[in-house]
Amino acid sequence: MTLKxxxxxxxxxxxxxxxxxxxxxxxxxxxxxxxxxxxxxxxxNPKAPFLNAFALNNLLKQLKVENPFLxxxxxxxxxxxxxxxVEAYRKFFKDHKGFPKFKSRKFPKQSYQSNIVGKNIExxxxxxxxxxxxxxxxxxxxxxxxxxxxSTLRISATGKFYAILLVDTEITxxxxxxxxxxxxxxxxxxxxTSDGVKYPTIRFDKILAKKKHYWEKRLARxxxxxxxxxxxxxxxxxxEPRELSDFKxxxxxxxxxxxxxxxxxxxxxxxxxNLTKYLVEHYDVIKIEDLKAKNLMKNHKLARAIANQAWxxxxxxxxxxxxxxxxxxxxxxxxxxxxxCSNCGYDDGKHTLGIRQWTCPNCGISHDRDINAAxxxxxxxx
Numbered sequence: 357m358t359l360k361x362x363x364x365x366x367x368x369x370x371x372x373x374x375x376x377x378x379x380x381x382x383x384x385x386x387x388x389x390x391x392x393x394x395x396x397x398x399x400x401n402p403k404a405p406f407l408n409a410f411a412l413n414n415l416l417k418q419l420k421v422e423n424p425f426l427x428x429x430x431x432x433x434x435x436x437x438x439x440x441x442v443e444a445y446r447k448f449f450k451d452h453k454g455f456p457k458f459k460s461r462k463f464p465k466q467s468y469q470s471n472i473v474g475k476n477i478e479x480x481x482x483x484x485x486x487x488x489x490x491x492x493x494x495x496x497x498x499x500x501x502x503x504x505x506x507s508t509l510r511i512s513a514t515g516k517f518y519a520i521l522l523v524d525t526e527i528t529x530x531x532x533x534x535x536x537x538x539x540x541x542x543x544x545x546x547x548x549t550s551d552g553v554k555y556p557t558i559r560f561d562k563i564l565a566k567k568k569h570y571w572e573k574r575l576a577r578x579x580x581x582x583x584x585x586x587x588x589x590x591x592x593x594x595x596e597p598r599e600l601s602d603f604k605x606x607x608x609x610x611x612x613x614x615x616x617x618x619x620x621x622x623x624x625x626x627x628x629x630n631l632t633k634y635l636v637e638h639y640d641v642i643k644i645e646d647l648k649a650k651n652l653m654k655n656h657k658l659a660r661a662i663a664n665q666a667w668x669x670x671x672x673x674x675x676x677x678x679x680x681x682x683x684x685x686x687x688x689x690x691x692x693x694x695x696x697c698s699n700c701g702y703d704d705g706k707h708t709l710g711i712r713q714w715t716c717p718n719c720g721i722s723h724d725r726d727i728n729a730a731x732x733x734x735x736x737x738x
Contacts, residue, residue, distance in 0.1 A: 358527045358680060359505070364484065364494040364519045366509075372489050376509055376517065379488065380466040382429035383437045384459045389419060390441055391456055406446060412438035430487045432471040436506075440469075464513035464614065471506045477521075478504065484519060494519065501525050513614035529682035536641035538734025540693065540726050541670070543661050547631065548726040550734040555631055560623040561664060568616040575609035582606045628666060632673040636683050642674060643733050645690035688736040697721065698731035 368376060390412055397404060413435050420426045426434070444456040470477065476487045479500050483491040486507060502525025510518045538550035545554040561568075582603040589597040600606060635642055647667050653659040671687075678685040696703050702718035707725065715722045 357524050360523050360525050362500055362521045362523055364496045366492045366494045366517045366519045368489065368492050368517055372492060375489055379430055379433060379468050381461065382426055383433055383468040384461065386434050386437050387441055388458050390438060391458060394445060409439040409442045412442065430470050432473065433468040436469040467508055467510040469506060469508045472504055477507050512618060514611060514618050527680045530637060533638050533640050535639050536734060537639045538643045538730045540730040540733060541645055541647055541667050542726055543658060543665065545726065546665060548730050550730040552727050558627060559664065560620045564616050564620055568613065571609050571612040575613050578606040578609050628670055628673060632670060632677055636677045636681050641684045641686060642678065643686040643688055644671060645733060646687045647690060688733055693729040693732040694725055696732055698728050
């Protein structure tokens, strides 16, 4: 059995939407209260042992007494919030990750997670039963099979509601293709295989750039105008000074910018998913480079193009898809893959990015820079 995430677009009623938004607030409140307590505890006694999720869950009882509105929250979601906070706090001290931040209601993406208890989460036809909400209509591109473990409710920056289910299901292994491939990651072309196939880079951000920029300009102007009116309200001591959220034209522009950002991200993710699924279906062993995108992005002329390629996301998808479908992913060192002749092994030295074709002075074979690198990756042992 394999754990798999299934994303559903849900369509809650207005009453259900209010309950979801309220639960976002309850979980945000608990996170901020617990984080503040842990910070003060460390300041008072730096040698005090870390509190685990069980200890924080015990504190929830007193927190609910002091704040009765928390009794309306989905109980397991508050426990999941405590668990996530403890993990974030531990990673900061042990793995030197970023320190956990206080959450704000102004952040466009909000979420909370619920565990399954009995039959509080189950699919019934085209509706799904969720804790504290009841039945909610949903749409999904595939049938949900397997045992549901937990659900995460999320709202996007454009105001769409989603439920992400963690399902324990059986995934059928793909048949053997008896084929291996080496893949060179690029900028002009997203992926180049050792078979000589080049998968082009599609700049979805540039395709929608004009429409997005149209609304970005209006967003900037409307934000500036709104801030001027807010400052005027405060200066003249108006009884009810307004906030940015009170300006409908500003909110409309903000929504349109988020809409185009979401569309670009969805198109790009869909393209990568299709490519990685195709590779897993047609090859048993896939070899890719261990690229350090952070170092490569120090070149400011290429930083935006490299970030758009999402090499890390490609690697992540290949990792779990190879595990699911019984294939093998090998990560190799990218050192000198573009300068060594794949035919005779001669090292021709470093080539500038402008050189796309070169001829080996040792064996005389003409190479396409990227295909040669892909072949070297396929031949590499580590």
